[in-house]
Amino acid sequence: MATEILMPALSPTMEEGTLAKWLVKEGDEVKSGDILAEIETDKATMEFEAVDEGIVGKILIAEGTEAVKVNTPIAVLIEEGESADDIEASSGGESSGGDTSEAKSGNTPSDEPVASNPGSATMPEPETPEDPEIPEGTEMKTQTVREALRDAMAEEMRTDEMVFLMGEEVAEYQGAYKVSQGLLDEFGSKRVIDTPITEHGFAGLAAGAAMGGLRPIVEFMTFNFAMQAIDHIINTAAKTRYMSGGQMSVPIVFRGPNGAAARVAAQHSQDYAGWYAQIPGLWVAMPYSAADAKGLMKSAIKSDNPVVFLENELLYGQSFEVPVLDDYTVPFGKARVWQKGDDVTIVSFGIGMKYALEAAAKLAEDGISAEVIDLRTLRPMDTKTVIESVKKTNRCVTVEEGWPVASIGSYLSSVIMQEAFDYLDAPVITLTGKDVPMPYASNLEKLALVTTAEVVEAAKSVCYK
Amino acid sequence: MATAKSAKKSNISKDELLAYYRDMLLIRRFEEKAGQLYGMGLIGGFCHLYIGQEAVVVGLEAAADEGDKRVTSYRDHGHMLACGMDPKGVMAELTGREGGYSKGKGGSMHMFSTERHFYGGHGIVGAQVPIGAGLAFSDMYKGTDRVTFTYFGDGAANQGQVYETYNMAELWNLPVVFVIENNQYAMGTSVKRSTKSPSLWERGAAYGIEGEEVDGMSVLAVKEAGEKAIAHCRAGKGPYILEMKTYRYRGHSMSDPAKYRTREEVQKMRDEKDPIENIREMLITGKHASEEDLKAIDKEIKEIVNEAADFSRESPEPALDELWTDIYA
Numbered sequence: 001m002a003t004e005i006l007m008p009a010l011s012p013t014m015e016e017g018t019l020a021k022w023l024v025k026e027g028d029e030v031k032s033g034d035i036l037a038e039i040e041t042d043k044a045t046m047e048f049e050a051v052d053e054g055i056v057g058k059i060l061i062a063e064g065t066e067a068v069k070v071n072t073p074i075a076v077l078i079e080e081g082e083s084a085d086d087i088e089a090s091s092g093g094e095s096s097g098g099d100t101s102e103a104k105s106g107n108t109p110s111d112e113p114v115a116s117n118p119g120s121a122t123m124p125e126p127e128t129p130e131d132p133e134i135p136e137g138t139e140m141k142t143q144t145v146r147e148a149l150r151d152a153m154a155e156e157m158r159t160d161e162m163v164f165l166m167g168e169e170v171a172e173y174q175g176a177y178k179v180s181q182g183l184l185d186e187f188g189s190k191r192v193i194d195t196p197i198t199e200h201g202f203a204g205l206a207a208g209a210a211m212g213g214l215r216p217i218v219e220f221m222t223f224n225f226a227m228q229a230i231d232h233i234i235n236t237a238a239k240t241r242y243m244s245g246g247q248m249s250v251p252i253v254f255r256g257p258n259g260a261a262a263r264v265a266a267q268h269s270q271d272y273a274g275w276y277a278q279i280p281g282l283w284v285a286m287p288y289s290a291a292d293a294k295g296l297m298k299s300a301i302k303s304d305n306p307v308v309f310l311e312n313e314l315l316y317g318q319s320f321e322v323p324v325l326d327d328y329t330v331p332f333g334k335a336r337v338w339q340k341g342d343d344v345t346i347v348s349f350g351i352g353m354k355y356a357l358e359a360a361a362k363l364a365e366d367g368i369s370a371e372v373i374d375l376r377t378l379r380p381m382d383t384k385t386v387i388e389s390v391k392k393t394n395r396c397v398t399v400e401e402g403w404p405v406a407s408i409g410s411y412l413s414s415v416i417m418q419e420a421f422d423y424l425d426a427p428v429i430t431l432t433g434k435d436v437p438m439p440y441a442s443n444l445e446k447l448a449l450v451t452t453a454e455v456v457e458a459a460k461s462v463c464y465k
Numbered sequence: 466m467a468t469a470k471s472a473k474k475s476n477i478s479k480d481e482l483l484a485y486y487r488d489m490l491l492i493r494r495f496e497e498k499a500g501q502l503y504g505m506g507l508i509g510g511f512c513h514l515y516i517g518q519e520a521v522v523v524g525l526e527a528a529a530d531e532g533d534k535r536v537t538s539y540r541d542h543g544h545m546l547a548c549g550m551d552p553k554g555v556m557a558e559l560t561g562r563e564g565g566y567s568k569g570k571g572g573s574m575h576m577f578s579t580e581r582h583f584y585g586g587h588g589i590v591g592a593q594v595p596i597g598a599g600l601a602f603s604d605m606y607k608g609t610d611r612v613t614f615t616y617f618g619d620g621a622a623n624q625g626q627v628y629e630t631y632n633m634a635e636l637w638n639l640p641v642v643f644v645i646e647n648n649q650y651a652m653g654t655s656v657k658r659s660t661k662s663p664s665l666w667e668r669g670a671a672y673g674i675e676g677e678e679v680d681g682m683s684v685l686a687v688k689e690a691g692e693k694a695i696a697h698c699r700a701g702k703g704p705y706i707l708e709m710k711t712y713r714y715r716g717h718s719m720s721d722p723a724k725y726r727t728r729e730e731v732q733k734m735r736d737e738k739d740p741i742e743n744i745r746e747m748l749i750t751g752k753h754a755s756e757e758d759l760k761a762i763d764k765e766i767k768e769i770v771n772e773a774a775d776f777s778r779e780s781p782e783p784a785l786d787e788l789w790t791d792i793y794a
């Protein structure tokens with residue numbers, strides 16, 4: 001069976017090359033693995049090996065020929081007793097080995113792949129979930145964010161045996177920030193696991209455990225240290241469902257304090273909201289209140305998606321009203337309107353909400369009515385609620401602690417520009433942390449962070465007051 | 466070396482030898498075909514062939530039991546075929562088609578089969594190592610006695626996360642076999658140019674992990690070492706390291722001009738250590754099979770591979786709306 005040898009593609013980008021040298025001549029016997037020729041690509045000179053056994057019947061392209069297109073026949077391989085001319089006779093005929101017909105069909109247009117169902121290349125419209133109703137008369141209790149997070153984990157660990165918590169100091173020390181207080185006592189060391197200081201390793205290990213059917217909660221002592229683990233958060237946890245065509249799930253929650261604490265300087269004070277919010281495949285939460293912290297944490301643990309849950313050290317001790325319900329969950333992708341208003345929309349999340357709400361109170365004294373929106377989750381992000389509000393107030397200020405370049409605010413302002421341009425009476429102001437590493441000195445640290453006064457000023461300026 | 470001498474043992478059955486021959490040949494022929502399809506532009510991007518290393522996965526799969534797990538790097542075609550995944554689905558993933566294991570969205574380096582307990586196919590050097598320990602953790606947590614094979618290269622052996630994982634695996638007694646596929650090169654860097662450690666498996670000693678070096682060109686030596694490692698894990702003694710001395714015949718990926726080693730070095734390995742020739746010879750000299758018998762197997766394998774290649778070309782490209790699916794649960 002005569003087989004055509006085709007000019008091979010020897011790199012992901014090669015379209016043509018130079019047939020630099022033949023290392024065999026007509027009549028030579030070759031077997032799989034023998035080098036047939038040297039081929040020059042744009043990057044290198046490569047050796048080209050035989051795949052099949054046979055005799056070199058005919059060399060079709062002389063050595064030294066430049067710009068030989070990939071898939072051009074360059075030689076004919078024949079079997080004992082055949083002649084090179086058999087290639088013509090055999091084309092289109094039955095092939096015992098299959099290689100010949102394959103080599104040939106590689107050149108024909110009919111080999112162009114086509115999708116059986118072309119489908120649509122446009123992004124499907126995301127659905128906005130509804131907040132569950134809290135029934136009239138539901139008892140509320142005052143809880144800190146810290147307690148709410150702990151309760152959320154404990155409740156989910158009680159319902160699902162596959163849920164476990166791992167991280168540095170989460171068990172015997174009761175948590176570096178005491179979020180896991182009491183969990184070791186209730187669930188034991190099998191499910192509340194102290195790890196060595198090995199973020200890259202335990203993040204990967206937990207992702208593997210999730211692939212194996214468990215539902216890990218991974219505590220990072222702070223998200224600053226998760227930079228050592230970010231490869232597993234993004235490349236392993238976020239992308240595996242897609243790369244497996246939907247076969248694999250990585251149900252995992254990466255949680256811990258994020259953003260500036262107090263006076264811990266540059267390496268311990270960074271807001272990663274904008275980083276994780278960029279990643280398709282992740283859910284990202286950054287709650288402000290204790291109720292949202294609890295409800296979102298429970299949704300995060302129940303979800304089959306990998307979740308990055310950004311907490312805040314300064315909020316852990318803040319108290320809020322939390323509904324006393326058996327299974328209180330808050331959906332991802334639904335913003336909360338904290339306060340209705342008519343003059344300006346202030347959008348924030350996480351600790352930024354503190355400044356937003358304080359500013360709104362101050363603005364009210366000056367007769368400016370602010371609508372305050374807490375995004376709560378950054379992925380999915382409920383831009384719909386923001387757009388509806390801006391259509392009403394015609395002005396918007398965004399507030400966050402992270403840096404200005406590629407921030408959540410810059411994304412929001414682009415969405416607002418595209419979807420509510422004609423409604424805007426002023427440019428959107430995006431308030432962020434200053435574009436500097438966090439300084440240690442008390443006065444400089446204050447300067448670096450976004451403040452209530454800045455929010456007030458920005459809101460007044462978009463109202464031209 | 467584990468037991469090069471075991472290859473001379475006579476108590477290995479004919480069926481066993483024939484199965485090794487067949488399984489290794491399937492990988493080799495599949496990879497040759499993949500190389501050919503790559504040359505024709507039907508496979509794109511990176512494509513790392515396993516030719517030369519076949520004895521490693523075939524030997525270890527022979528030692529494994531149903532339900533044991535495996536995870537590896539981007540050089541993963543052999544692992545998938547050896548654990549029983551369908552050559553058609555693997556090849557169609559290489560060509561980026563709907564019929565591929567990941568519907569064409571993962572490619573050569575990213576494929577999975579929960580059914581066959583194959584957990585990828587990972588493109589980041591070393592990332593599969595903690596993942597493998599995590600899979601073993603899940604089995605320990607659930608109380609099964611399954612073992613996870615975690616394969617990685619000699620180059621990957623210099624990644625910090627490997628040692629973070631060793632530490633946790635021994636600390637928590639995880640049932641994981643770390644399989645270092647030492648094919649002597651990481652792209653163009655030979656082991657000698659990347660470390661002064663005399664051996665890679667011995668690094669486990671720093672964490673209290675036992676291990677050994679194995680002739681990775683001998684499927685029988687691999688299987689025997691694999692059985693020992695599995696028994697160690699199943700007995701609750703924690704992780705075990707197998708350093709497989711092996712060799713890749715082809716370039717690192719398809720676009721490797723291979724200037725870092727001589728043609729003679731490759732040829733010598735092929736001539737003297739080839740794992741398939743090795744078994745072929747045992748079959749013939751032991752009178753377990755005739756040339757005709759082996760030819761029949763060759764033919765059968767060639768058909769399987771050609772069917773896979775045909776399927777991989779006939780399967781349609783994924784529908785455009787597949788762009789947006791499988792991102793969230």
Ligand SMILES: Cc1ncc(C[n+]2csc(CCOP(=O)(O)OP(=O)(O)O)c2C)c(N)n1
Nearest residue numbers: 540588589590618619620621648650651652
């Ligand atoms: C973290 C990371 N760094 C670099 C690369 C690029 N790269 C891919 S394979 C490879 C060599 C790895 O060699 P080895 O671990 O010996 O495995 P082998 O290819 O020999 O199977 C490199 C550097 C990568 N994929 N990931």
Ligand SMILES: [Mg+2]
Nearest residue numbers: 618619650651
């Ligand atoms: Mg290597």
